[in-house]
Amino acid sequence: MRKLVEFQILDQNALHYGIDLSELMDNAGAGIADYICQNFKDKKRISFVCGNGNNGGDGFVASSILLGKGFEVTIFQLSTPTSxxxxxxxxxxxxxxxNISELDEYQDKTDLLVDCLLGSGIKGDPRSPIDKYIEIMNSFDTIVSVDVPSGIGSRCAIAPNVTITFHDYKVEMNEENSGSIILCDVGFPEYIDQRTGPGELLLYPEFENKNIKDRMEKSE
Structure with missing residues (x-):
């Protein structure tokens, strides 16, 4: 079990050591789709809410797989991905x-909402208009969050039935704020856990390199 910041460090070190993050995204998307097929096969109308970072990318991959399996999938995007x-x-x-602004119109057309809006690197309370969209998302009947519930630990967070998280459990997550927690292996090599790298600078903000910060923002 790890803290959320440790996963940001892991992502940065993976990038530093040349791990194919695109392949990890494919694995994450496949894991999401597989879980939905096995546990929500009766919920044919699925709405994915995707943010600008890699969390949204996981949703794109899962959406494509589910479309191929005959699900009726609608993707709602915050804006053009920055990742x-x-x-x-x-x-x-x-x-x-x-556009995510149309989400409210799909409550009666959605059996399952998949939250890929905010990743684990987001700190503080979600700002406008994201807080408004989180409130709308929470009005849907059945919600699956990806990686972490969007806004976790803040005054405005998704309250999912299930959270599919990756690589290891997060200290900040529990059944009360995340629903049932499902662990999905996306294929991080074991050695990444044992090596240090530029990601460790995230533990020391006063020494943090701006390039690392920029890369982190683009990955979320």
Missing amino acids: VIAKKKFLELGLVAK
């Missing part, structure tokens, strides 16, 4: 998305 990997996935998969 290079997520943006590339969206284009490669030939996906089409609606």
